[in-house]
Amino acid sequence: MERIKNLWHKKSVRRLLLILTVLLFVCLIAVQPLLSYGMQQAAIFPDLTEEGLYTVSDALVKTLENLSRDITITFCAAPDYLLGNTETRAPYIACKKLAKKNPHIKLEIRDVMTDPSAADAFKNITTTENYWNDIIFSVDGEFRRVSALSFWGEEEDEIVSYNGEYRIATEILSLTAFEGGSYAYFAVGHGERFYVDGVEGSDNELSAFYELMRELGLKVATLNLDEIDEVPENCALLIFCGTKTDYDDAVDTDFGNRSAISKIDEYLERDRSMMVFRDAYGTPLPVFDGYLEEWGLGFGENCIIAPETSLASTDAEKKGTHLIATYAPAEESTALGYGMIAGLSDMTIPPKTVLPNCASLYMTRINSQIGIGENTSRTVSGVFFAGEDAYAVDKNGFKLQKEDDSYYWLAAAAAEMYLPSGNDNTYFFSYVFAAGTTALVENAYLADSALGNRDAMRSVLRTISRVDIFADSELGGFDLNSDKYGGQFLVDTDLSEEEYSFFTPGGKLVKYPGLKPAARVLWVLVIAILPLVVLPLAGIFVCQRRKNK
Numbered sequence: 001m002e003r004i005k006n007l008w009h010k011k012s013v014r015r016l017l018l019i020l021t022v023l024l025f026v027c028l029i030a031v032q033p034l035l036s037y038g039m040q041q042a043a044i045f046p047d048l049t050e051e052g053l054y055t056v057s058d059a060l061v062k063t064l065e066n067l068s069r070d071i072t073i074t075f076c077a078a079p080d081y082l083l084g085n086t087e088t089r090a091p092y093i094a095c096k097k098l099a100k101k102n103p104h105i106k107l108e109i110r111d112v113m114t115d116p117s118a119a120d121a122f123k124n125i126t127t128t129e130n131y132w133n134d135i136i137f138s139v140d141g142e143f144r145r146v147s148a149l150s151f152w153g154e155e156e157d158e159i160v161s162y163n164g165e166y167r168i169a170t171e172i173l174s175l176t177a178f179e180g181g182s183y184a185y186f187a188v189g190h191g192e193r194f195y196v197d198g199v200e201g202s203d204n205e206l207s208a209f210y211e212l213m214r215e216l217g218l219k220v221a222t223l224n225l226d227e228i229d230e231v232p233e234n235c236a237l238l239i240f241c242g243t244k245t246d247y248d249d250a251v252d253t254d255f256g257n258r259s260a261i262s263k264i265d266e267y268l269e270r271d272r273s274m275m276v277f278r279d280a281y282g283t284p285l286p287v288f289d290g291y292l293e294e295w296g297l298g299f300g301e302n303c304i305i306a307p308e309t310s311l312a313s314t315d316a317e318k319k320g321t322h323l324i325a326t327y328a329p330a331e332e333s334t335a336l337g338y339g340m341i342a343g344l345s346d347m348t349i350p351p352k353t354v355l356p357n358c359a360s361l362y363m364t365r366i367n368s369q370i371g372i373g374e375n376t377s378r379t380v381s382g383v384f385f386a387g388e389d390a391y392a393v394d395k396n397g398f399k400l401q402k403e404d405d406s407y408y409w410l411a412a413a414a415a416e417m418y419l420p421s422g423n424d425n426t427y428f429f430s431y432v433f434a435a436g437t438t439a440l441v442e443n444a445y446l447a448d449s450a451l452g453n454r455d456a457m458r459s460v461l462r463t464i465s466r467v468d469i470f471a472d473s474e475l476g477g478f479d480l481n482s483d484k485y486g487g488q489f490l491v492d493t494d495l496s497e498e499e500y501s502f503f504t505p506g507g508k509l510v511k512y513p514g515l516k517p518a519a520r521v522l523w524v525l526v527i528a529i530l531p532l533v534v535l536p537l538a539g540i541f542v543c544q545r546r547k548n549k
Contacts, residue, residue: 051488053090053162056097059474060165067104069176074136076112076119081132088133088148094164095135105172124462125343125455137171140181142217144171144466153486161476163487169471177467182236184213184465185223191244193277193438196220206241209441212454213237216461225260231267237465238267241277242438246285261291268416273431273464277438280304280359281395293364295414295432296380300360302392302400304408304436309387311354322356325384325410325456333368336413337383340433340463341456351452354445355384359436360392361409375419382409383433383460411435413464426477431464 073095075082082092099107110118112130119130122143133148146167153161186194188201195206199222213220218236225231225247231238247260268274276292280303289299307320327345328337344350361382369379386408392400416430439445445453471477476487 051162051490053164053488054093054097056094056101057165057475059472060098060169061101063169063471063475064098064102064105064172067102067172067176068179069139069181070104070106071137071139071172071175072106072108073099074108074110074119074122074138076110076130076134076136077132078111078113079109081113085133087152088135090162091135091148091151091164091168094168098168124459128343137175138217139175140217141215142175142182144175146171159490161486161489163476166471166476166484166487169475170469170477173469173471174467177469178234180234181219182217182465182467183232183234184218184220184237184239185232185235186220187225187238187240187243188222189224189226190247191242192240193242194222194239196222205442205444208443208447208454209457212446212458213461213465216458216465218461218465225263228263229258230263231272233270235267236272236467237461238264238272238274239277240275240288241441242279242282243276243285243288244283246287248287261287264291268430268432271418271428271430271468273433275464276432276434277440278359278434278436279438280357280436282359292432292434295416296364296368296370296378297412297414297432297434298362298364299434299436300362300392302359302394304358304360304386304390304392304410306387306390308389311352321358322354323358323386323390323410325353325355326387326407327353328381328383328385334381336379336415337381340383340413340460343459344452344456351450351455353384353452353456355410355435355437356439356445357437358386358410358439360386361412361434361436363412372416376416378414378416380412380414382407382412384409384411384435384456386410410437411440413460426470428468433460433464 075088075092075095077085077088079092082088095105095107099105112118112134113132116130119134119136122136122138122145123130124145131147135146135148135151137144137146151162151164151167152159153163186192186196188194193203193206195202195204195210197207197210210220223231223235223238264274276297278299281301282299284301292298303321304323305320306323309324309326310320311322311324327341327350328334330338330342330345338345344353363380368381369377371377388407390408391402392408394400412434414432414434418428418430420426420428440453441457445451446457447454473484476484
């Protein structure tokens with residue numbers, strides 16, 4: 001100690017120590033950005049939260065260890081911004097660490113704050129705005145776009161839990177549900193229209209519809225229900241476009257005389273979806289239509305005419321048969337239909353979606369929603385409507401009497417909602433979308449950028465062709481019976497100026513997330529105080545070594 005005191009009294013030593021200290025501080029400041037960048041690249045993020053918000057659990061790693069397809073997770077802001085924002089920090093760090101642990105998971109940045117069009121490839125419709133807090137999961141063109149807010153659980157408009165691992169696992173499992181990808185199958189064998197590249201008999205007028213489905217990550221093929229035992233497991237969407245001959249109640253085949261209708265019904269019970277397009281004055285199909293009626297959907301034997309709300313660019317169209325659709329409003333009675341095309345319906349000046357030579361659809365029961373079994377119900381609503389000037393004519397051109405003052409449905413949707421026993425929030429959905437014209441998806445309208453047909457069908461397809469595989473409750477979720485209901489409940493408060501607490505169903509008091517008190521003190525010591533102690537001591541050590549030499 002005496003030697004250090006004697007050494008310190010020398011002016012040259014003090015001057016040298018001062019210079020060394022200044023240089024060391026400058027080096028520390030210069031190295032800090034490089035150190036920060038290196039830690040980000042190596043996904044080194046110390047977790048000082050009591051909830052473990054920035055730690056990837058072994059359960060999540062194990063859940064995703066058998067992925068056979070590469071998935072990309074896209075963030076829409078610069079890393080510094082993502083890390084500096086409470087909403088995105090935890091999801092970004094979790095995905096960053098997960099990508100280091102799983103070779104099939106890739107991370108990318110498309111900064112929409114500097115380039116608003118950077119994430120345009122993942123838009124539902126062309127007019128959708130890109131948001132900085134969007135998180136996009138994508139596989140081979142198929143994608144799920146979610147807000148970072150959805151990773152946080154709310155109670156009475158307050159954040160009370162973080163559900164990131166469950167959300168990440170659910171999105172990835174859903175996108176990779178089938179090893180070879182999800183398929184859309186055109187039904188064939190009963191005079192249907194279809195298009196599959198390279199397949200004989202394809203209708204070239206549907207090639208834009210085929211390309212649209214391919215862009216959404218769906219593989220497209222044909223399927224003859226009379227020649228198979230069941231609809232393939234990888235089928236996310238079954239399409240009937242202009243069916244001309246009916247399906248029998250029981251087809252005599254080598255597969256046990258099972259009817260095509262029973263195969264369709266089994267398929268839809270697997271939380272899958274179906275599209276049906278039928279032209280005006282289409283051939284009656286008693287068996288097939290009878291099945292659609294069970295879903296609440298019926299086709300009118302008519303053609304809708306709307307002289308004032310239709311295109312009038314050619315002589316044929318002046319007859320009022322090329323209808324400009326009105327979109328489903330945001331009302332309880334049309335919640336299902338509105339949800340499918342909300343991006344268009346909410347626009348100040350929506351684009352024109354045209355349905356030429358269209359028959360009307362109607363609801364085949366009194367109530368729009370009915371229960372059909374334990375925890376299962378079906379609902380039906382219009383998606384596209386004719387204008388208020390519209391009227392219906394029969395195949396002889398005679399005007400038909402309208403039964404009420406409601407608008408004619410040009411397209412409608414039915415959904416079956418199933419809530420598994422013991423579950424309070426995770427619904428499974430099957431959909432049937434029906435339109436009164438096959439021309440809705442023809443090239444002349446779907447490929448016309450001046451019309452809204454492409455955006456409308458893209459939005460509908462994005463809703464009904466998704467396959468949901470929910471993660472295990474071990475990662476959290478929304479099942480009130482789960483030990484990890486709501487994911488990780490928050491213990492401390494650092495997200496808001498107002499402190500907020502909440503009691504879980506088990507009686508545990510929780511708050512916003514933050515650092516442990518001891519961790520806060522430690523972090524201040526490490527970041528602020530430790531360098532002030534270490535650097536001078538290092539200088540003294542160096543000087544002593546020089547003197548001894």
